[in-house]
Amino acid sequence: MHADFFAGGAGEERTLRGNLAAYDRLRIVPRVLRATGERDLRTTLFGTGLSTPVLVAPTAFHLLAHPGGEAATAEGAAAAGTVMVVSMAATQPVEAIAAAGGPLWFQLYPQPDLAFTAAVVKRAEAAGCRALVVTVDSPVFGRRERDLRNRFTDLPDGLACENMRDATGRVRTVEMDATLGWDRLARLREVTGLPLLVKGILHPADARLAVEHGMDGVIVSNHGGRQLDGAIATIDALPAVAETVGRRVPVLVDGGIRRGTDVLIALALGADAVLVGRPVLEALAAGGARGVQRRLERLTADLDHAMALAGAKRPAELTPDLVAVAG
Numbered sequence: 023m024h025a026d027f028f029a030g031g032a033g034e035e036r037t038l039r040g041n042l043a044a045y046d047r048l049r050i051v052p053r054v055l056r057a058t059g060e061r062d063l064r065t066t067l068f069g070t071g072l073s074t075p076v077l078v079a080p081t082a083f084h085l086l087a088h089p090g091g092e093a094a095t096a097e098g099a100a101a102a103g104t105v106m107v108v109s110m111a112a113t114q115p116v117e118a119i120a121a122a123g124g125p126l127w128f129q130l131y132p133q134p135d136l137a138f139t140a141a142v143v144k145r146a147e148a149a150g151c152r153a154l155v156v157t158v159d160s161p162v163f164g165r166r167e168r169d170l171r172n173r174f175t176d177l178p179d180g181l182a183c184e185n186m187r188d189a190t191g192r193v194r195t196v197e198m199d200a201t202l203g204w205d206r207l208a209r210l211r212e213v214t215g216l217p218l219l220v221k222g223i224l225h226p227a228d229a230r231l232a233v234e235h236g237m238d239g240v241i242v243s244n245h246g247g248r249q250l251d252g253a254i255a256t257i258d259a260l261p262a263v264a265e266t267v268g269r270r271v272p273v274l275v276d277g278g279i280r281r282g283t284d285v286l287i288a289l290a291l292g293a294d295a296v297l298v299g300r301p302v303l304e305a306l307a308a309g310g311a312r313g314v315q316r317r318l319e320r321l322t323a324d325l326d327h328a329m330a331l332a333g334a335k336r337p338a339e340l341t342p343d344l345v346a347v348a349g
């Protein structure tokens with residue numbers, strides 16, 4: 023039941039499969055004799071230096087994967103030199119996660135209760151989170167048919183969304199809010215000075231609105247195929263979004279990234295960095311903090327190797343001409 027929760031997507035899982043299939047259709051057109059020498063994968067995002075452009079996507083319920091929970095993921099991400107985005111649906115308090123690693127960003131589902139939302143943001147900020155990722159692809163919860171079949175509705179006894187505790191100590195449920203609009207993102211701006219990223223952009227018109235509303239970053243995502251089944255593969259949506267944003271703010275992408283060559287293609291098609299969800303959950307389940315560290319380091323080493331073979335020294339040298347559609 024819990025493995026299905028992590029692996030599954032919405033509906034027929036067309037988008038879940040599509041994210042992976044889209045990378046299968048793309049090929050790299052390498053350059054030669056570029057004398058790259060050692061590659062340099064270091065990446066700076068909002069003033070934080072990372073050793074890799076591969077970040078940890080926000081995912082719920084890490085205690086279902088491993089007894090170390092989100093703290094183990096944070097430890098692994100920190101050891102690999104990257105950012106972990108802590109999910110609002112984490113099963114450990116953000117303070118405990120921050121004590122285990124960092125740098126951290128915090129992912130938010132804006133709640134209908136604006137005061138509670140502001141309190142959660144303040145709490146994440148106080149714990150040391152350096153950016154806020156606002157997920158906007160979830161006005162309603164996706165229809166996850168594996169979870170319906172398995173009757174997976176709730177966390178087992180003893181586990182809770184620890185960052186949803188209110189002033190009375192009661193744990194609130196994470197609510198999806200179909201009344202969410204750009205006005206509410208503008209209000210978040212008044213609540214926090216942290217960089218604000220919107221996660222779940224697929225349409226270039228929304229990318230433009232994000233920039234116009236003062237957002238500091240855009241994450242091209244279909245929630246790993248867990249929300250709108252039938253949504254476009256993220257690597258197919260990326261070029262138009264990157265073109266519209268035009269380097270005004272960082273563009274990140276997630277969904278279906280499993281190999282360094284996938285990262286290379288995403289960076290070439292306009293991403294400044296990528297995030298991985300299920301690979302981290304699988305590594306956490308299999309090997310705790312060390313597993314997460316090793317999975318992230320393997321992805322980064324694989325990217326480094328692919329860049330050597332494609333003739334790029336730095337991520338910035340990866341350009342769209344290095345990618346072609348397979349015949």
Ligand SMILES: Cc1cc2nc3c(=O)[nH]c(=O)nc-3n(C[C@H](O)[C@H](O)[C@H](O)COP(=O)(O)O)c2cc1C
Pocket residue numbers: 027028029041079080081082109110111129157221243244245246247248276277278279297298299300301
């Ligand atoms: C089990 C699971 C839980 C997730 N929980 C969240 C979440 O709490 N908040 C969020 O913004 N995205 C969530 N996501 C989406 C991820 O942040 C990310 O968009 C997606 O996993 C990327 O696709 P990938 O798993 O193919 O790498 C979740 C994804 C999975 C698989």
Ligand SMILES: O=C(O)C(=O)c1ccccc1
Pocket residue numbers: 082111196245248
């Ligand atoms: O966002 C998700 O995909 C997800 O699985 C989730 C689970 C619980 C609460 C919020 C999100």
